[in-house]
Amino acid sequence: MGRQPCCDKVGLKKGPWTAEEDQKLVGFLLTHGHYCWRVVPKLAGLLRCGKSCRLRWTNYLRPDLKRGLLSDEEQQLVIDLHAQLGNRWSKIAAQLPGRTDNEIKNHWNTHIKKKLRKMGIDPVTHRPLDQVPPRPAQQPPPPPPTTTAWQQQDGAEHCQQVEDEDVKAVPLIQPHEVTAPPPTASSNCSVSPASVVSPSCSSSAASGLEAAEWPEPMYLLGMDGIMDVGSGWDAGFVVPGGLSVDPFDHYYPDPAGFDQEAWL
DNA sequence: AAATGACGCAACCGCCTGTAG
């Protein structure tokens, strides 16, 4: 028995998402959550692969995403983390609230790489370019220096060197060190530390929803009504159908009120 | 104003990992 494809690709749409598709996906996920990505497009009435839906949600539609260019602090953090972790974008994104691995990867490839090269720093090894020996193609890059060349040049002291290889077990950045906007006066949201460092969701986990904004498409789509949920984010939504939505981790069905028939 | 090239970002592809049966 061959492996079943993740979705039936016949007749599935590819390419850029339309506003209507976004609206369907967001509406569905906010109402039902994603119990199984494979069935999300079917139930939401989308001719898309489940993976595509997950990607669209994760990288663009999630309500806690920041948009716009990375700040200087964020860029510095990305550089430091890249020196420690290499191209493990999801791990890096986990330390930047509201940023996605894809966004950081793109920003690295288009901006930071050039910036480092311009400064005479090899973006792979984080050493000065004139100290980087030519590497055979099959060999991994040398381990990063204790203090990155970026820091040597810049004099910055932000980089926390990790001695333990298991970076998953030891958070590189303490939750309080993560650049997060302070809660607004009108917000009564509170973010539990466990949520802040939750490894299960690359970037949404680390963000405070009180600071989150809907990405522009939400407004364009007239989704304001959906967002008119008061302070429900931090408590977990209970939406029609008995489903809870935990904005800091996963959107999951409330086991007590989960309508299995509806899903099936 | 039109043509061309460079750039940036969204999305896809394919592999890897974790997990349930």
Place this chain on the structure above:
DNA sequence: TCTACAGGCGGTTGCGTCATT
């Protein structure tokens, strides 16, 4: 222990936009 599967990750591509000529 093995197999099948879903979800996740990183690399890559394609296209739209902007700048330059």
